[in-house]
Amino acid sequence: MRQSSVRGERDRRSAVPEPREDGEDSADGADGGPPEGAGPAAGKAGRGQDGPRRPKPKRSRGVRILRWSALTLAVLILGAAGAGYFYYQHLNGNLRKAELDLGDSKIGKPEPNAAGQTPLNILLIGSDSRNTAENVKLGGAKQDADRKPLAxxxxxxxxxxxxxxxxxxxIPRDTRVTIPQCTDPDDGTVYPKTEGAINQSLQHGGPGCTVATWKELTGVYIDHFMMIDFSGVVSMADAIGGVPVCVDGNVYSHDSKGHGSGLKLTKGTHNVKGVQALQWLRTRYGFEDNSDIGRAKAQHMYMTSMIRQLKSGTKLSDPGKLMDLAEAATNALTVDHGLGTVKKLYDLGNDLKRVPTKRTTMITMPWEYGGGGQYVLPKPGDAEQTFALLRNDTALDGKDKKKPDATPAPTASKEELPVVVQNGTASTVLGPVSGRASVITSELVRLGYAKATANTVLVSQADTTVLYPSEAEQGDALAVAKALKLPTSAAKSSKSVQDVTVVVGNDWREGTTYPKAATDDGDSDKAPKSADALNGEEKSCMKVNPNYTF
Known part of the structure; x- marks a missing residue:
């Protein structure tokens, strides 16, 4: 869409990637999976009538594209290859744009580190839209052609x-979450806060509501989103020339009830592209556990294989093919306004090319069944540990360099140290807890910090932190954290404060005893085992369910 939403007449051609398999036609759980509520139908943005003119290939740019980076592959799993098209200004007109966040979250962008750098969070969305004849053909479920797509x-x-x-x-598509109130930017429809499967969030005004839902679930600030549909997956897979995948036995994703993506491969490694690539990415009936969890693992394998392939420079050496890929990708993508030009996308890709393959980690959110197996819930403890790692910019592979053990000394006695306390419990879903700044200020005074004062400005922050303005005050911040029994990782440098400042987060909504006082920084510095992590350099084969072989 050229305006603020992905809805409307032109939008009908662009939904998001992950379609359901054949036999998974309805949103009511008829395929044996958790029920998924249907919602009002949403359209997508279209492209302009005049196609962009193709510039002459530039070989030097093609070489640089080959050294692109990992985000391209993450997008490619949804059918949207990045790389080459970032360089061509004429592709701007192909991109569809939508609002980034339709909710009312108060979560702010993370503070820059000492070098002035900030982490980057991008939500990739694949829809099951059947809003075009091509998508109906690829995804089946003709009866769903007029409903809003699911994410x-x-x-x-x-x-x-x-x-x-x-x-x-x-995240499994049927994870039950709180979907915050979202306002459709196109027609002003207000969708009230509700409980439901996370894939339904797309039906509440567009991808901006899916972004809002993730922010409320994880406490992670999201900078951008990218979204694509079935036909985009196929066109991108064709343009990229295929990706090697492996199965440990013959697999045929099909049964007598019509369940299955139709994927049919013999044992070993195959270069999948086009419809076959879409089948691989959609398959859950055929792999070992016949679930969305197994499907996510197959998607991760696809991504890591593509990362290795592009980094090796074995694909897309022909500038003409790069341009074909550029056309296909920009025609398939819907992005937020912050990524709404080719230059912005190119700058993003250029920034990300430094990420080494061996430091790429892919996981599925730790989960457990709820409702008697009717849906999925974030696994207590493990899911929050994972989200906290993202919020604190800690790598999931546990290989971040450890900080020195030496603790700098405080610059002032606690009686003389000015400490500001701020209430960070603002939240669309949970709602703020009044008086938290005053309660913790009183506790600090009781602990001897006589100059502690409360700041009445309400903010939203997931984790309680102790901010300090410069390295000189780091020792003071660590002393305050220790007094409140906070982990040492709670002390963070921030250019936005003038004094040591305690921000009481949503993880400490009551009382004066920090609820995570027993937490240490040892085993919580990497993804939990339940996340089933896959490293970017790991090569393996999907295990085939013996009921889906031939």
Missing amino acids: DVQMLVHVSADRSNMSVVS
């Missing part, structure tokens, strides 16, 4: 502030 693939890409590592977190 059946959702992955949060987190790139560290120093661009040394990348973490990708998938």
Whole structure:
């Protein structure tokens, strides 16, 4: 859409990637999975009538494109290859744009590190839209052609502030969450706060509501989103020339009830592209556990394989093919306004090319069944640990360099140290807790910090932190954190404060005893085992379910 939403007449051609498999036609759980509520139908943005003129190929640019980077691959799993098209201004007109956030979250952008760098978070969305004849053909379920698409693939890409590592977190499509109130920017429809499967968030005004839902669930600030549909997956897979995937036995994703993507491969490695690539990315009936969790693992394998392939420089050496890919990608993508030009996309890709493959980690959000197996819930403890790592810009692979153990001494006695306390419990879903700044200020005074004062400005922050303005005050901040029994990682440098400042987060909504006082910084510095992490250099084969072989 050329305006603020992905709805409307022109929007009908662009939905998001992850379609359902054949036999998964309805939104009521008829395929044996958790029920998914249907919602009002939403359209997508279209492209202009006049196609962009193709510039002459430039070989030097083609060489640079080959050295692009990991985000391209994350997008490619949804059918949107980045790389080459970033260089061509004429492709701007192909891009569809929508509002980034339709909610009312107060979560702010993370503070820059000492080098002035900030982490980058991009939500990748794949829809199951059947709003075009091509998408109906690829996704089946003709009866769903007029309903709003569901966001059946959702992955949060987190790139560290120093661009040394990348973490990708998938979430099962039927994860039950709170979808915050969202206002459709196109027609003003207000969708009230509700509980439902996270893939339904797309039906509440567009991708901006999916972004708002992720922010409320994780406490992570999201900078951008990218979205694509079935036909985009196929066109991108064709343009990229295929990706090697492997199965440990013959697989045929099909059964007598019509369940399955139609994927049919013999044992071993295959270069999949086009419709076959879409089938691989959609398959859950055929792999070992016949679930969305297995499907996410297959998607992660596809991504890591593509990362290795593009980084090796074996694909897209022909500038003409790069231009074809550029056309296909920009015709398929819907992005937020912050990524709404080719130059902005190019700058993003150029920034990300420094991320090494070996520091790329892909996981599925730790989960457990709820409602007697009817839906999925974030796993207590493990899911929050994962989200906290993202919020604190800590790599999921646990390989971040450890900070020195030496603790700088405070610059002032606690009786003389000015400490500001701020209430950070503003939240669209949970709502603010009044008086938290005053309560913790009183506790600090009781602990001897006589000059502690409360700041009445309400903000939203997931984790309680102790901010300090310069390295000189780091020792003071650590002393305050210790007094409140906060982990040492709570002390953070910030150019936005003038004094040591305690921001009481949504993790400490009551009382004067920090609820995570027993937490240490040892085992919580990497993704939990339940996240089933996959490293970017790991090569493996999907295990085939013996009921789906031939």
